[in-house]
Amino acid sequence: MRLANIVNLGIKELRSLGRDRVMLALIVYAFTGAIYTAATAMPETLNKASIAIVDEDRSALSTRLVAAFYPPHFNPPTLITAAEMDARMDNGSITFALGIPPNFQRDVLAGRTPDIQLNVDATRVSQAFTGAGYIQTIVATEVAAFLQHYRAATVLPVDLALRIRYNPALNKSWFGAVIEVINQVTLLSIVLTGAALIREREHGTIEHLLVMPVTPFEIMAGKIWAMAGVVIVAWTAALVLVVQGMLGVPIHGSLALLLAGVAVNLFATTALGIVLATLARSMPQFALLVILVIVPLEMLSGGMTPRESMPTVVQTIMLAAPTTHFIMLSQAVLFRGAGLAVVWPQLLALIVIGGVLFGVALARFRKAIGEMV
Known part of the structure; x- marks a missing residue:
């Protein structure tokens, strides 16, 4: 393995992505319009009812x-x-x-x-x-x-002192914006990495790589770091410009810690994108597989609905999903200002899951290349 090969292959992926206007438009919309719409267009409370x-x-x-x-x-x-x-x-x-x-x-x-x-x-x-x-x-x-003849409150024997923490204004857009940012990180990392591999196969450039002095590990690692880097840059811009800037959502925790969590999560989700791309034979098949995977990841990982309200079997199964631990980590850091002492179990779980997915992706990728040869 040579680091120079991984770097050069990643740069090639970035150049290829730069020529894909449709994918660039998807990235821009996913981290701007989609986040703003999810935070403002679907109220969770009663609003202007007729x-x-x-x-x-x-x-x-x-x-x-x-x-x-x-x-x-x-x-x-x-x-x-x-x-x-x-x-x-x-x-x-x-x-x-x-x-x-x-x-x-x-x-x-x-x-x-x-x-x-x-x-x-x-x-x-x-x-x-x-x-x-x-x-x-x-x-x-x-x-x-x-x-x-006047507004009076009934005097109760117990005085309830209400303290609303983490979202004192009960602003629904705070929750919606953060959850949508988390969802877009998962979706785009899977789509970009898998689409990069499918694009290589459809354009016939994967055969060119096979005759070069590069290994399957270097090819896959180049795709992963390039697409993960794009998602991290887009995520950072969305968090600063859209979530904090346009929507005014305060960030309580450490951005460095959150960035580390995003990086570890991308290690897992980009590998998952490679796995799905090796299972699909074309871009339409890959799109269908993404739908089958991304919907349960977003719906059952605790972002849309608290995990405590789900059946115990579902809670146990979803512990194998990286998004479950990423959502727990992100909410703890963004909403409650948690530090490493609180979120280290989620970081460790993401590392383990990412390692397993990376191993599976590498085995699948080598098998797919062997079939081409």
Whole structure:
């Protein structure tokens, strides 16, 4: 093995990538537009939900309830008649329809318990459950304030001191941005490395390499360091310009430690890309294999859903995935400012998994080259 061969082969890969405009556009979008969209376009909390109110009471209390719904959780409510409610729910123009019955205020003041009807369009799952809880709380709070003629909190025997750590503003974009950066690192490292090998095979340049004084290890190592370097540069730019700059997400931990985690994770995921490329015979086959692999990696590694909420079998199986440990490491460093004393088990796991994947990739690559010869 000669280091000069690995360096020169990696430079060749960078030159080849520089001529691939489609792949360059994918890299730029993945670390800019995709991150910004994931952080801002898919709210996890109720945001500007459409609501209509049927006010058949026309009292001070019902007017107070109408005025209690306002942005950012709800759009200003539309006053409709009972006959319009079903039609608007059917055409999807409203998500919630609140019906206030006649004599509502009189019944409340008389100590009776009148019913308020709430219709919810449950096809809008992201808002239906959360919005129903918001509306129930708003109605109960406004009715209680109206009866007491002032807003008063019930004195409890226990005082709950709430301390929100790591995301005190409960800003959903913080979580979305960081998770998308993590996902893009995994996706691009697999795609770039595997596509580089597939491109060599389709263009016939892999045969040229076989007649040169280079070993399969040098060829594979050159592809891995080149593509990993591209991802690291793009990741750093995205973290500084998009996550910190555009979205204002604070970084609490050590960037050097996080960079070390990214590098070790890339050691594993780029090797995985080589494995998939040796299994595929063409770029379309490789794309299908990437879909089959990347979806479970992103969905079951703890980024989208906490691992604790998954079945025990899934949790155990996903410990063999590098993304599971990379997500744990990244969240600990970025959100909680954890140091090496906290994340060293994840680093060690990534090194072990990366070593295994690299060995498998090298064996597969040598076998694929042997078949060509």
